[in-house]
Amino acid sequence: MTLTAKLKLCHNREQKTQLDQVTLAYRDALNYTSQKAFEMEKTSNAAKIQQEVYKTLRERFGLGAQMACSVPRYVGAAYKTLWTKVKQSKVARELNPKARRYKGLDNPPRFVSRTLSYQYQRDYSFKKGQQVSIMTLKGRLVLPYEGYAKHLEFIANGAEMGTAKLWYSKARKQYFLLVPLTIELSDPEPSSHKQVVGVDVGMRYLATASNTSGKTLFKSGKATLRKAERFLKARKSLQQKGTRSATRRLVMLSGRERRFIADTNSSLAVQILKTFPQAFIGVEELTHVRDRTERRSRPHSSEQQRKANRRRARWSYAELQGFLAYKAALRGSMVVKVDAHYTSQTCPRCGHCSRGNRPEKGLMFACESCGYQLHADLVGARNVGLRALLVRQDWASTGCLSCIPDVSDVETKVERLKRYSELRWSPDTSQRL
The missing domain is CATH 3.30.420 (Nucleotidyltransferase; domain 5)
Known part of the structure; x- marks a missing residue:
């Protein structure tokens, strides 16, 4: 079974600045690669995309070798998903001519979230004393972390780990490391x-x-749906207001x-x-x-x-x-x-x-x-x-x-x-x- 451990990185202001630099550079690299893939007839072939953009990702955006390889794979997977939706939309339109045409590939997809992928034992690794070493544009950064006790126990016991994601929460102005943990369970009878x-x-x-x-x-579900409805009304009201304070509130919500x-x-x-x-x-x-x-x-x-x-x-x-x-x-x-x-x-x-x-x-x-x-x-x-x-x-x-x-x-x-x-x-x- 694969679980995702959400680890809170305990960083100071200087360390957060380094994380900001690498996440923003990674996001810009994703958007640049997405534009190139769109110009290459909207291809989802990660190998072709990497051959086209790898050198630029290293020189212009300053990404490490492993991150420069993960960007084309990430973009290729995104285009593959969009092509799947296009095909599904085509089948739906054949059955129902009034069905809407999927427009996801009319323009190159843009990446907004400051999220980047880290390869285990290459871009990130765990250290003694509940610390993790992650790659930035200026070298390695060793940070202490916190998390759910059960997940920390799995990490300490040597659970198999995969490609992690460095994720930034705008509302809390905090970075988290999302680590997939593969654990073995006994076969049920x-x-x-x-x-x-x-x-x-x-x-x-x-x-x-x-x-x-x-x-x-x-x-x-009566009380739960009523509370969810309040979120919708608050968001709609703030969007209609359109002031700077309303925009800040929308970011928080x-x-x-x-x-x-x-x-x-x-x-x-x-x-x-x-x-x-x-x-x-x-x-x-x-x-x-x-x-x-x-x-x-x-x-x-x-x-x-x-x-x-x-x-x-x-x-x-x-x-x-x-x-x-x-x-x-x-x-x-x-x-x-x-x-x-x-x-x-x-x-x-x-x-x-x-x-x-x-x-x-x-x-x-x-x-x-x-x-x-x-x-x-x-x-x-x-x-x-x-x-x-x-x-x-x-x-x-x-x-x-x-x-x-x-x-x-x-x-x-x-x-x-x-x-x-x-x-x-x-x-x-x-x-x-």
Whole structure:
């Protein structure tokens, strides 16, 4: 498993000046290289870009040999990502002529953040006494650092390290070193998990979790979304004001909403893992969920629809699942993705699946066939848990952890949905409202 350790560098004013010089030079080198790559027919070939700009990066920007090599790789990776988005946009326009054309490659991408890459044992290395040596334009700089105790323990025990990033926080005027740590974990076994848990995510309830014994956890999103909405209103008001003091305030608020969402997701993941220790956890496969659920805003769309789209666009369910996955492995649990098809429309008691089971898409689930009633998000969590239980049973019987049958794409969905329709929740652990 690879974790990212965020190390706070304890620097004085003179040392910060040296760090400013190298980060600004690196950023200027990125923008220069980006312009050259754009002129070379928007190429993403790092080798060709390096051959064109390496000498200039050394002489004009004063970068070391290793940093002069990392700049073309960084720019090449950025162009490769943009070309991928262009291709995806082209496919989307073939399916829907009204889809917007991706304009990311109309102009050379610009790099604004003062972030640079350091190669381990070349540009940075760790010293005794909790110190790190990093490269600058004027040679090596040895700085003490602080960080999360668990990450410091991994570093002290010799965890494998990769390419780090020197990152500058404008709001705190502080430099951090982001170091990827690769640690070894024991291979999980089906018998090593004491319970099976399903997690359903949404907007009204950020997460609803339930195990097969009936234990539940609800995390309401009302107060959280209201606080996130305040960040949006404050940013909009300051942007409209446009004064120098408003601009300074905008810099201070920059990224605060993003950090708030990340902190909420991280805390929620820990809460789930503490409530259900040593668990086999199933989460929904939500790839491209916004494309399936959002309605495109039109000039005459209602304010309610536009507000709902903004909320969905701002919240990151993939981030929550990512936090849950890596924290689970450190706590003896495990996370797998299962199909999200019809989890909130299928009755866990009789298996009847219909949109009518969710009257007016409300919070109450009422089965049209057997009359079973329960909180709709809890029904979704239980269905996800049942599908995770099916994956675990297949793992125990075959020795292979996979939730995808060995059939073609169309047959795969039909085969899986057929198996899911046979799953039932024990009525002994269910309560009718």
